[in-house]
Amino acid sequence: MDTFSALGQGFLVALAPAKLLYALIGVFLGTAVGVLPGIGPALTVALLLPVTFKLDPTGSLIMFAGIYYGGMYGGSTTSILINTPGESASMITALEGNRMAKAGRGGPALATAAIGSFVAGTIATIGLAFFAPWLVDLAIQFGPADYFALMVLAFVTVSATFGDSPLRGLTSLFVGLLLGLIGIDRLTGQARLTFGVPELLDGIEVTTLAVGLFAVGEALYVASRRHHDPEEIEPVRGSLWMTKEDWSRSWKPWIRGTFLGFPIGALPAGGAEIPTFLSYTIERRLSKHPEEFGKGAIEGVAGPEAANNASAAGTLMPLLTLGLPTSATAAIMLAGFQQYGLNPGPLLFAERPDLVWGLIASLFVANVMLVILNLPLVGLWVRLLAIPQPWLYAGILVFAAMGTIAAKASVVELSMLAIFGALGFLMRRFDYPIAPMVVGLILGPMAETQLRRALSISLGDPIALVESPIAAGLLVIAALALLAPFFMAGLDRFKASED
Amino acid sequence: MAEARTGRPVDRAAIVIGVFLLILAAITVWDARRLTMTSTYGMGPEAMPYIIAGGLALLAAGHFVFALRSSLPAREQADSGAILWIALGLVALIAGIGFGAGFIPAMALLFAATARAFGRTAIVTDLVIGLVLAFVVYLMFTKLLTLALPEGPLERLL
Numbered sequence: 096m097d098t099f100s101a102l103g104q105g106f107l108v109a110l111a112p113a114k115l116l117y118a119l120i121g122v123f124l125g126t127a128v129g130v131l132p133g134i135g136p137a138l139t140v141a142l143l144l145p146v147t148f149k150l151d152p153t154g155s156l157i158m159f160a161g162i163y164y165g166g167m168y169g170g171s172t173t174s175i176l177i178n179t180p181g182e183s184a185s186m187i188t189a190l191e192g193n194r195m196a197k198a199g200r201g202g203p204a205l206a207t208a209a210i211g212s213f214v215a216g217t218i219a220t221i222g223l224a225f226f227a228p229w230l231v232d233l234a235i236q237f238g239p240a241d242y243f244a245l246m247v248l249a250f251v252t253v254s255a256t257f258g259d260s261p262l263r264g265l266t267s268l269f270v271g272l273l274l275g276l277i278g279i280d281r282l283t284g285q286a287r288l289t290f291g292v293p294e295l296l297d298g299i300e301v302t303t304l305a306v307g308l309f310a311v312g313e314a315l316y317v318a319s320r321r322h323h324d325p326e327e328i329e330p331v332r333g334s335l336w337m338t339k340e341d342w343s344r345s346w347k348p349w350i351r352g353t354f355l356g357f358p359i360g361a362l363p364a365g366g367a368e369i370p371t372f373l374s375y376t377i378e379r380r381l382s383k384h385p386e387e388f389g390k391g392a393i394e395g396v397a398g399p400e401a402a403n404n405a406s407a408a409g410t411l412m413p414l415l416t417l418g419l420p421t422s423a424t425a426a427i428m429l430a431g432f433q434q435y436g437l438n439p440g441p442l443l444f445a446e447r448p449d450l451v452w453g454l455i456a457s458l459f460v461a462n463v464m465l466v467i468l469n470l471p472l473v474g475l476w477v478r479l480l481a482i483p484q485p486w487l488y489a490g491i492l493v494f495a496a497m498g499t500i501a502a503k504a505s506v507v508e509l510s511m512l513a514i515f516g517a518l519g520f521l522m523r524r525f526d527y528p529i530a531p532m533v534v535g536l537i538l539g540p541m542a543e544t545q546l547r548r549a550l551s552i553s554l555g556d557p558i559a560l561v562e563s564p565i566a567a568g569l570l571v572i573a574a575l576a577l578l579a580p581f582f583m584a585g586l587d588r589f590k591a592s593e594d
Numbered sequence: 595m596a597e598a599r600t601g602r603p604v605d606r607a608a609i610v611i612g613v614f615l616l617i618l619a620a621i622t623v624w625d626a627r628r629l630t631m632t633s634t635y636g637m638g639p640e641a642m643p644y645i646i647a648g649g650l651a652l653l654a655a656g657h658f659v660f661a662l663r664s665s666l667p668a669r670e671q672a673d674s675g676a677i678l679w680i681a682l683g684l685v686a687l688i689a690g691i692g693f694g695a696g697f698i699p700a701m702a703l704l705f706a707a708t709a710r711a712f713g714r715t716a717i718v719t720d721l722v723i724g725l726v727l728a729f730v731v732y733l734m735f736t737k738l739l740t741l742a743l744p745e746g747p748l749e750r751l752l
Contacts, residue, residue, distance in 0.1 A: 145735070145741065146739065148739070148741060149739050149740055149741060262653065262656045262657070262660055265649075265653055266611075266615065266653045266656075266657075269615075269646060269649045269650050269653055270618070270650075272646050272649075273618060273622060273646050273650065276622070276642065276643055276646065280629075280639035282639065283629075283631045283632075283638070283639050284631075285629050285630075285631055285639055287625060287626070287629070287639060287643065288621075288622065288625050288643075311680075311684070314680060314708065315677055315680055317712075318673065318676035318677060318679075318680055318708075318711045318712055319672040319673050319674075319676055319677050320670050320671075320672065320673065321673065321676065321712060321713065322673060484712050485708070485709035485710075485711075485712035485713060485714040485720075486709060486714075486720075486723065488708055488709075488711075488712055489704070489705040489706070489708035489709040489712070489720070489724065490705070490727065492680070492683070492684075492704055492705070492708045493701050493704055493705050493724070493727060493728065493731070494731075496684075496687055496701065496704060497701070497731055497735070497743075500691065500697065500743060500744060501735060501741045501743065504691065504742070504743065504744045506688055506691060506692040509684075509687060509688045509691060510688055512684075513681075513684040513685075513688065516684070520677070524669055524672070525607060525611070525666050525667070525669070526666065526667045543642045546637065546642075547636055547637045547641075550636040550637045551636030551637070553636075554636070555636045555637070
């Protein structure tokens, strides 16, 4: 019953007219930015973070929820209409969705993606509301050693287990951890790796890193190879609406996708790729029309798109209850919390229930707004896609720089943005994943704090790290997850067959 | 992502990245050795840098082994002119902000240079578009959201 009354309170917060307006602005901006080619939800959230700087925390987080979900919707539109998924989780959507669009069924593809996202987002948010308090109860019993073990597990899953190459994933993670060292050590007040540059004393801003790696890096990458693959926008022809057959072929994949996406997203298992891959494979196997797969099967859009959205809601679970970001988007959202001095975790549920439950309630609100707004407005979003590439990327860079300037207007900060941009370009060129670096930057210092806390409680005895059964168990899982890719050729084969 | 393997015996890019990781590890160790205040029990501020440096060194070794065995995914020919134009735009932006030219002109330069990188040749038109865009953004953020953005001679007139 507690959950019901808490959620009810949350709706009272989220349904206040001003908050509804924030949610609407968030949804609108999120979709508008997310629909731009090459921009995934992580970058959408990072680019729009400055917009929320001057709002109150509740309003800002509500706008954030809208931006997040809006960015996800926008991303699927891009995947379907021009086959440029902004992130790996929408790759599968592009696979079938773009074929549908080419066959003149872009409307139903967009509709099944939108309605599927709505269904999945709603069910997953209900899951979030009901499981979060339970996880909070569990988290209260966590000591520093348990937190440290949990973070180690998150590091491993984000960088090694599910990537293409553990070597490249771990390299990205460790460079992120290294960047996390920069600044004043919180316990002794000594500066680390600042090289006498005063601007570095505060550490590296997560948003500067994320925007540099994602936006500037992407612009450099696309510019460097613009002669290679020109993009084509598929016009939305014919009816937007799904036929009866479309509905009957879509609803089961939506549900199955949701139940794949939410648990995998909620575990610290890193990202939405796995559930979308799994959903696609399952739908292809279960479909009555397997011959249509690869030529534009609606199940191949409905399932993965639902899985993608459900896992996005799932990643909010560890973020809100444990303060543990397991995707680049979640890392940036955590930075959004931190700009108000808020630390997600069990304490936040106790201290600011209005804020946490307001946020959860506004996820429902954002979902409803999206499904109402997006189908009628699809014409507008398509027009955004038609912005010529030079202006599009010029605009993206202007907004990227604007965000950095709004946060910290200094030459050092802008130079870092440029350096991270160059790094992002090289990482794309040599196929290093970007998310582990962002997660490493934000989670590294947190892991260090927990580790040092655990060791100072135990007077330096390292046994303390494995004394708690929770910590020991998590570390064992982390070790297995680290070694798994080297032994499980099966996972590689599974991936190779999707490529 | 089709990873076309080339037949080269040693992947030079992987070697360069490995060396780079080693340099990072060395800098980290050098910096951590300067930390004088350590804790009497538990873990001092120098421990984590050592752990990370160790990890980076291991990853460097991993890259060297990798370079001998296989190679990084094949790269396409990059358009260095385009990269140079964007770099120029970023330098113009940083210089513009650094020397107090203000937000709007700096952004217009970035906009025009990026558009040039993507193959536009009408630089004057793009400068004007950049100016208008930066102007609108500036007004929105300073007036509507009351954020402080760098001011130059142009912005002080508003």
